[in-house]
Amino acid sequence: MGIFSFFKKKLGTAEQPSSETPGQATEADSPAVVATPDPEEPVQHLDNRLEKSRKRFASGILDFISGRRQVDEDLLEELESQLIMSDIGVPTASRIISAVRDTAKQSNDNTLRQQLREQLIDILRPCEVPLEIPDRSKPYVLLVVGVNGAGKTTTIGKIARQLQNGGKSVMLAAGDTFRAAAVEQLQTWGERNNIPVIAQESGADSASVIFDGLQSATARGIDVLIADTAGRLHTQSGLMDELAKVSRVIKKIDPEAPHETLLVLDGTTGQNGLSQAREFGDSVGVSGLAITKLDGTAKGGMVFTLADELKLPIRFIGVGEGIYDLRVFEAEDFVDALLGDTTPDGSPIAA
Numbered sequence: 176m177g178i179f180s181f182f183k184k185k186l187g188t189a190e191q192p193s194s195e196t197p198g199q200a201t202e203a204d205s206p207a208v209v210a211t212p213d214p215e216e217p218v219q220h221l222d223n224r225l226e227k228s229r230k231r232f233a234s235g236i237l238d239f240i241s242g243r244r245q246v247d248e249d250l251l252e253e254l255e256s257q258l259i260m261s262d263i264g265v266p267t268a269s270r271i272i273s274a275v276r277d278t279a280k281q282s283n284d285n286t287l288r289q290q291l292r293e294q295l296i297d298i299l300r301p302c303e304v305p306l307e308i309p310d311r312s313k314p315y316v317l318l319v320v321g322v323n324g325a326g327k328t329t330t331i332g333k334i335a336r337q338l339q340n341g342g343k344s345v346m347l348a349a350g351d352t353f354r355a356a357a358v359e360q361l362q363t364w365g366e367r368n369n370i371p372v373i374a375q376e377s378g379a380d381s382a383s384v385i386f387d388g389l390q391s392a393t394a395r396g397i398d399v400l401i402a403d404t405a406g407r408l409h410t411q412s413g414l415m416d417e418l419a420k421v422s423r424v425i426k427k428i429d430p431e432a433p434h435e436t437l438l439v440l441d442g443t444t445g446q447n448g449l450s451q452a453r454e455f456g457d458s459v460g461v462s463g464l465a466i467t468k469l470d471g472t473a474k475g476g477m478v479f480t481l482a483d484e485l486k487l488p489i490r491f492i493g494v495g496e497g498i499y500d501l502r503v504f505e506a507e508d509f510v511d512a513l514l515g516d517t518t519p520d521g522s523p524i525a526a
Contacts, residue, residue, distance in 0.1 A: 440464060
């Protein structure tokens with residue numbers, strides 16, 4: 176069972192955090208289970224967290240097609256424009272309209288809405304791939320990359336806590352050596368959750384810090400090493416080359432590492448996230464995405480463009496400040512939250 180597969184289940188009674196000490200390895204055949212939130216820290220339904228993006232969809236796309244008895248070419252052209260205005264890229268919006276064009280003209284507004292929902296889900300479904308931590312890889316190396324301000328360090332802290340609560344031992348490597356506050360922030364996460372952090376002085380070589388972290392994690396039998404890296408613009412070729420160096424150095428200890436290179440994207444940047452993902456992918460071979468800050472933006476439509484253009488697994492979406500507001504991505508839940516196709520308790524409205 177993958178470490179994050181638990182999120183596919185409905186949230187139930189909270190489980191207690193693991194009593195493992197940071198350096199103690201868990202049983203190899205023990206299933207990894209992520210603990211649910213404590214009752215006093217309830218998880219809000221996704222439709223509440225995506226309110227700003229939902230309002231853009233509702234006031235644009237859905238209000239526009241509501242009450243239309245006949246679907247014609249003019250309506251479809253305007254619907255395409257509304258999709259683009261909702262931060263869905265032009266190529267993706269065009270593909271959606273092309274997919275519904277033949278059947279939509281025989282439809283009314285209700286069936287058009289349903290066809291739109293199905294197309295949006297179809298775009299996202301291939302990217303609905305949770306991160307799995309196999310027991311055979313120890314330590315499993317998770318390298319986290321992204322531009323300045325995307326939320327890398329916070330994302331690392333949340334993943335570490337969820338892994339720890341699921342029974343995995345975790346170590347952090349403070350590879351963002353250019354920003355002293357990043358090291359301090361990571362150390363705070365570690366101290367708060369009794370997770371060891373490998374760090375060096377400010378300005379140290381990032382690859383050296385992560386190399387030391389992997390050596391230490393291997394010696395102590397740690398299940399998962401999460402390595403932070405310095406934030407950098409995707410246009411800074413020198414710093415992008417440094418990321419490639421980090422990967423090469425890690426492979427000197429474990430040729431299969433890093434096992435996951437997670438790109439953290441700021442959801443508020445909209446379509447700019449696409450160019451970031453391409454540049455990071457060219458430099459370090461991104462294997463998964465975490466899209467943060469979706470609760471504070473109306474640009475949730477960018478997720479469809481990322482899925483359609485890149486076909487990369489979307490491991491997580493960030494929809495708030497809480498530990499469990501970093502959620503495993505589920506295509507149908509995301510689309511229904513944007514379209515408002517849920518009841519007050521968060522369950523889907525029957526078609």
